[in-house]
Amino acid sequence: MDLPSTIARPIDHEVVIKKSRFLAHLAPAATVAEADAVIARRRKELWDAGHHCVAMVLGTGADGASQTARSSDDGEPGGTAGVPMLEVLRHRDMTDLVAVVTRYFGGVKLGAGGLVRAYSGAVAGALDVAAASGALLRRELLYEVEVPVPHGDAGRIDNVLRDWASSHGSVMEPPAYDAVAHLRLLVPREQLDTLAADVASASAGALSPTVGEARVVDVPARRP
Template structure:
């Protein structure tokens, strides 16, 4: 079963005067990953590159950000895959030191930066850290969309809150469209409960969709 990190882990290495600042952290999807990378650029405006790799099901990505193709994002992604991780983002901020490393040197640098971040994961024996970085079981989520009359909007909002689900969005048209997310194991029971309460007045235009 896939696993994800329990908390962010960090690293920093210097190779031929270039500074590489690495981080591996839990990340649910590509939109969140892109927002995090955008924030990193604000924190490191003088960086030459911010390369990143995301393992998140169908939203996985490997971004070289100006480094020669295949020398940064893909090697970083390979490290995550070898650790059997899912729902994680690896980022490496590079400050260029004036000495080119060559394709092989770049691959080693970005690979080592991600591997060392996992190596220094907290609360793990150093000798076994790379294999036993702190991980938690990844809970699969389901995204639901339902249509209800205005008279049932309050009821549905209360049921969403009571179920501990996340309300993602609400649209008001001829009917009220609500989108929510909750653990996949709870989705069927939630749909059945809402159907019972709605007495045939609740519509589900989308099937249950799995996510990480």
């Protein structure tokens, strides 16, 4: 299942066009209240700017059906700011974030087309910065897997699983301990059979993973 991506931390990016400054600010937001708090903070910090245009997409729906999307032109001509910003977020398959582009007018009118290009370009540039800096997260459906291991073999098998996870799109989770060590991973569905075979090979058939429930997980995206 293809799920939208998100960001791990706030991202800032500035574009200057004909002396007008467009300051893009992207921030993670899981709810409308969190997004509104980001917008209010930007308005307070940059109180002397002419416009604070907004686009937000919230929700994890793969087809967009369960997502919330909102935008605002904040005084710019209708359709020249918020909607183009929102289209960039949708085109890049982003979710759970808010984009605020603040404009300081430079004295030269850009026209409707120029504004569309400026606001959409500022958001696109900020997303490029997120990707290049490692702040972009891909959202995946991974399965909880547990491998019970005798304590004497736990260190070796833990190293095997860490190496395996790094090359199979999986994530190691903290282990748990009782009578045995419970080594835990999050694994894509298509890798479950491979994991079972590799665990059996590494343990001469003595160990086998137990597959649990699936859950949505944010993992770092591959850098361009």
